[in-house]
Amino acid sequence: MKSFKSLLILLFLSFSVVAQDQSDKDSLNIRNFYDMSLLHGKSYDWLDYLSNEIGGRLSGSYEAQQAVEYTKSELEKLGLDKVWLQPVMVPKWVRGEREFGYIQTGPGSTRNINITALGGSVATPQGGTRAKVIEVQGIEDLAEYGRKNIEGKIVFFNRPMRADLINTFEAYGGAVDQRHDGAKEAAKYGAVGVIVRSMNLRLDDYPHAGNMSYGDLPKSERIPAAAISTNDVEYLSGLLKIQKDLELYFKLNCKQLDDVQSYNVIGEITGSEHPEKIMVVGGHLDSWDLGDGSHDDGAGVVQSMEVLRLFKETGYKPKNTIRVVLFMNEENGLRGGKKYAEVAKEKGENHVFALESDSGGFTPRGFGFEANDAQFEKIQSWKPLFEPYLIHYFERGESGADIGPLKGGNTVLAGLKPDSQRYFDYHHTAIDTFDKVSKRELELGAATMASLMYLVDKYGFDNSHKADSASSQ
Amino acid sequence: MKSFKSLLILLFLSFSVVAQDQSDKDSLNIRNFYDMSLLHGKSYDWLDYLSNEIGGRLSGSYEAQQAVEYTKSELEKLGLDKVWLQPVMVPKWVRGEREFGYIQTGPGSTRNINITALGGSVATPQGGTRAKVIEVQGIEDLAEYGRKNIEGKIVFFNRPMRADLINTFEAYGGAVDQRHDGAKEAAKYGAVGVIVRSMNLRLDDYPHAGNMSYGDLPKSERIPAAAISTNDVEYLSGLLKIQKDLELYFKLNCKQLDDVQSYNVIGEITGSEHPEKIMVVGGHLDSWDLGDGSHDDGAGVVQSMEVLRLFKETGYKPKNTIRVVLFMNEENGLRGGKKYAEVAKEKGENHVFALESDSGGFTPRGFGFEANDAQFEKIQSWKPLFEPYLIHYFERGESGADIGPLKGGNTVLAGLKPDSQRYFDYHHTAIDTFDKVSKRELELGAATMASLMYLVDKYGFDNSHKADSASSQ
Known part of the structure; x- marks a missing residue:
């Protein structure tokens, strides 16, 4: 019994030594x-x-x-x-010539915006797209506003990434549907274009590119989609509160080859x-x-x-x-x-x-x-x-x-x-x-x-x- | 016995509930x-x-x-x-006018260096300090070189922070004695000035300030001390290998009020x-x-x-x-x-x-x-x-x-x-x-x-x- 116990202890010790050796070797490598x-x-x-x-x-x-x-x-x-x-x-x-856009802030006065076409977007018509803007907080808002409020307008998706989430990828995941599916969904209500708040947690002047998709939408119904910088988003959103019928202009020159x-x-x-x-x-x-x-x-x-x-x-x-x-x-x-x-x-x-x-x-x-x-x-x-x-x-x-x-x-x-x-x-x-x-x-x-x-x-x-x-x- | 056991379980459960409540409250706060x-x-x-x-x-x-x-x-x-x-x-x-320094790279040719006085340093003499340079890897090298190799020269402390340490504060701790005590120690061997590799893990053009001390060194024996950028350090160290007797010039205008x-x-x-x-x-x-x-x-x-x-x-x-x-x-x-x-x-x-x-x-x-x-x-x-x-x-x-x-x-x-x-x-x-x-x-x-x-x-x-x-x- 005693020798069996000793054997067990010996066995245990050998295993320990081997394990320790391995662990040391791993640490070293x-x-x-x-x-x-x-x-x-x-x-x-x-x-x-x-x-x-x-x-x-x-x-x-x-x-x-x-x-x-x-x-x-x-x-x-x-x-x-x-x-x-x-x-x-x-x-x-391909992006083509760099994008351009502005907000008509008053008669004869404009403010340029930092804008980038979303990957996969169609171009705007030759002369660009100019229209009134409807601001929404997400795709689910579209049904609520309905075609009567959306048709002929540019839909402005402005639900921010959540700053209270510690993992910023989670915050991204909670906002990026607007970029990816916004145009596809807004087109169904007769929108003429889509601009999206850049997927950015801070306020700056850089628009964020990224992929979008029209899904099964027929080519003839596809509308141009772009992201604008968060500073421009804040300006636009603020101005819209006092000037609901302002117009936004943007021109995209991109193309799917x-x-x-x-x-x-x-x-x-x-x-x-x-x-x-x-x-x-x-x-x-x-x-x-x-x-x-x-x-x-x-x-x-x-x-x-x-x-x-x-x-x-x-x-x-x-x-x-x-x-x-x-x-x-x-x-x-x-x-x-x-x-x-x-x-x-x-x-x-x-x-x-x-x-x-x-x-x-x-x-x-x-x-x-x-x-x-x-x-x-x-x-x-x-x-x-x-x-x-x-x-x-x-x-x-x-x-x-x-x-x-x-x-x-x-x-x-x-x-x-x-x-x-x-x-x-x-x-x-x-x-x-x-x-x-x-x-x-x-x-x-x-x-x-x-x-x-x-x-x-x-x-x-x-x-x-x-x-x-x-x-x- | 059975009821005592039940009581114990009940007690345990109550404690658990209280603990859970506290923990939930802490999580919420x-x-x-x-x-x-x-x-x-x-x-x-x-x-x-x-x-x-x-x-x-x-x-x-x-x-x-x-x-x-x-x-x-x-x-x-x-x-x-x-x-x-x-x-x-x-x-x-006070720093006074911004510091200035250069390496005499050849007859009539110089290369400016990015340099900053160390906090607490004395100024150079009115016309600046110009001298040959001795490169060392730390304070402990001074005794080895001795007065005969150091006297009249500028000591160049060039032991880098260790890049293999994961915590950069440890790397700092392992190099900063050169900045803090370099001048005090080099002065004992008759050096006329000290320049120190900036406490920086990367190569760039920014010299790093920081505190130094002369300890008990009499005022008359204090020598000027400065840090130079890591890019300049690498240049100087490389040049010294092929041109041991090059001269370095620097001028500090700082003052202790x-x-x-x-x-x-x-x-x-x-x-x-x-x-x-x-x-x-x-x-x-x-x-x-x-x-x-x-x-x-x-x-x-x-x-x-x-x-x-x-x-x-x-x-x-x-x-x-x-x-x-x-x-x-x-x-x-x-x-x-x-x-x-x-x-x-x-x-x-x-x-x-x-x-x-x-x-x-x-x-x-x-x-x-x-x-x-x-x-x-x-x-x-x-x-x-x-x-x-x-x-x-x-x-x-x-x-x-x-x-x-x-x-x-x-x-x-x-x-x-x-x-x-x-x-x-x-x-x-x-x-x-x-x-x-x-x-x-x-x-x-x-x-x-x-x-x-x-x-x-x-x-x-x-x-x-x-x-x-x-x-x-």
Whole structure:
């Protein structure tokens, strides 16, 4: 009995030692990723090139093609096992000449407004659109006002993002239907155009672009849709209170052209033990055209590239196949994400994990996961390894648009969650530019992503995270 | 036996219900602080005035005096029980004409450098200081080089802040001795001046001011000390490798004048149950003069004022006395902090808690505490209440310089810990300006501070946090 007890204690101690060794090794490897990223990182230089040498990368544009070629050639320098382009047809919407608009503030007096066409919008007629304005707080107001109050007018959607929500993406989610569906719905009541309060939590002069859709609306019924800056929104709304019949003028010159050929850019380190098990890390290459797309999503692109570079540079050889996927056309079509998942399905590929960074290059706070209970429990057991890096947030939630089509089966999806407070200061505007990205914050994000990829690679989701061979079954 | 067990269960359930009720009430009160701050906050407007109407507030300057008067008058509008000025004599160091310097890059060719005198430095001689340069990696190198290599030269301290440290304040702590003590030590080896690598983690053109001290060094032996921008540091260091005997020229026009009268600004809500128990929340009113001191420490000032306003506006009546203290002269003397503690001691005041915000107006991550085990355990029991606001960091560590002199007895000290990644991009520079502060981040910090002050007021540190009357004994 005594010797059995001793044996048990001995066994327990050995397990403890092994577990402690593993945990120490993990701590060390993770420390290596952070050191390499912060001291010898490449992400910031890559972003500099993408942002300042190439610039805004609207799907189908020359800049988007340049970004494809640049990132492919940079991935080729990393000594990966494979780098390739995955063809995908993408929509090509062009802005044309910059938009123009004003409020008729009085007889012969006007005030110009900062305005941008929404992606997918039709142009205004040749001479622009001029009409009275009806302000509403959301799509649900349209039915209440009815055709008699809306017909022939410009509908002005002005429900702000909620400042009391701590996660600004939630605030965005609560307002963005006005931008996406406002024109489609207002057209049904005979509106001649739509202007939307920019998806912005602060008051400034920058209009926010973004996608919209007419759904099934016949071409002949489509009306032009634009966003105006929050300062102009406040002015317009105030003026409307004392001057209900004021007129607004705007002119959009945008156009939807035929789909064109484009590409997802893919690089891979083939797994040493389980080459058939695939783990994806990615962001999207395309951006809106007003700024240079540094936060959305240049940051996610270069962080994802950096993950594979950190693996190579620190000498970590993944057991599973690690793929960086730089998706095309997240902003106005999601064609890249859909194509990647479609091809994966055709080929019968086994995707065990996908991680996306598409919430800006700000200080990383943690991750949102789409995972089952057992998978999520495993993930949470890794939290202590992240604490030295002030990464505390591990919650269930949305992962990323581009990896969304991979959902299904046992594939775990994750999204990097950076601090969200300033994201909508820049999102889709002319000031989403390189100077708004902090080198350190960007690099911390890349290291945080590499650390998670490492843990998933090493321990998988099938067994105890303590066992080194956990992903072997 | 059975009925005793039932009684126990009943008792347990009642306690649970009471505890749940309390916790719900706490959640609600905390939510109110956040809502009020984010939707109807005053902190950002106050900071706008301090930064843009008043500007940099060096101790003893007219701007510092304006800040005293402005904040006093704003506190008086809040309906507090008492607002007063606490006199304190402060050092008055003046910059004089802006500094100038260059590297002699070759015969007849120079490169200007971005340079700023360190606070407390003597001026250069009338015609400036010109000398050869010896680059060192820290004070400890001086003894190694010795007088024969240092005499007659300018010592160039160039040990960078460590980029691999996640908390940038740690990186600062590991480099700032060069700025604070470099001149005092170099003078002992016959150096004629000191230039220091700016306390900055990135490469840019902004020199970082900050305090230095000659200690006991006789006046006649004091040598001028300045910081230069990191871009200039890199240039100088590179050039020195191929041109060891290059000369550097700089001219400082600063001067230490006699001490002048100034003030701490104090406002108070007198406690409803324990007026004799005092809880302080504060920041420092003075700043360096190159920028407008928005992050350091305009943010802390307005957040501290906002805490009392949030209590008043949400109708929370504290049991203890809540004091906002806006300290004078943190940057170059800490006279305000010392004076406040000195007066408190003279009066035999009982300070149970003090909270300082002096780490910038960035997204709050949590707090650092100076507390004993029992106190810290109590604090940690409150963590779940902060999770909805993404406040996760509750660790032992430094609190704040101004409240430091209150240390002793059972006084618990705390410091707000905002995200630190960008703090040293701005700290003590010409770009520590209002536009670098995010309204939301500032407001989240104020609400987070109010929430902690509320919990300490309600539960104190003497008893179980579940009992409403915990602070009554």
